[in-house]
Amino acid sequence: MGRVREGARLGTWAVGGVIGPAVLYVIGVFAFGGAGWITAPFRGEAEERGNTVGSGVFRQATYEEFxxxxxxxxxxxxxxxxxxxERKAASEVRTTQIDQSITALRAARIESVNAYNAKAAQEHRAPFRxxxxPYRLDAAAERTTCTN
Structure with missing residues (x-):
């Protein structure tokens, strides 16, 4: 009976010696794999941004976009x-058309000014201006100068 107990104890230690590290391994895989899975979106976004902003195509396109x-x-x-x-010498009908065109052009101008200013304020684009x-364009200005 003593030998059986000693064999059982030895078997328990042997099984524990194999199962224990296997359990620790599985816990480690889930812990580190889980952490990698949780941070994957952030790491992917950071890598993608680095690839985009660091590319010559992005730099050239941003430079030209400004x-x-x-x-x-x-x-x-x-x-x-x-x-x-033209409005000074236009007929009444043409004056109405011109006024509508001017209104549309003013709106388009403001949209372009806002787009320029928004892109100039973006930290990853500003270095490529x-x-x-100019750093910013003024929507209220009569004339815009694109060189200093």
Whole structure:
């Protein structure tokens, strides 16, 4: 009977020696795998942002986008001025059309100013704005200058 007890005790230690590390391994996999699973969205977003912002295509596109938005503001201003000149000698019907066009152009100009200012305020885009472009555009200004 003593040998059986000693064998059972030895068997228990052997099983515990195999099962114990296996249980610890499974707990470790869930603990570290679970932490990786929880942080995966954050790590993925950070990696994606790094890939996007760090790419030459993004930098070039952002650089050109600031010029395009500033130019859109200037184009609207130029068209508004031309329509105002035309309005001086226009018929009543044409005056109504010109007024509608000017209203639409002013709205488009404000949208372009707001888009420019929003992008200029974004931390990841601001470094790619040309040094000669203004930091912000003024929606109330009569004329916009796209170079300092």
């Amino acid at each position: 010029f395009d938005l500033c130019e859109a503001v200037q184009n609207a201003e130029g068209t508004i001025q031309a329509l105002q000149e 040309d040094k000669d472009l």
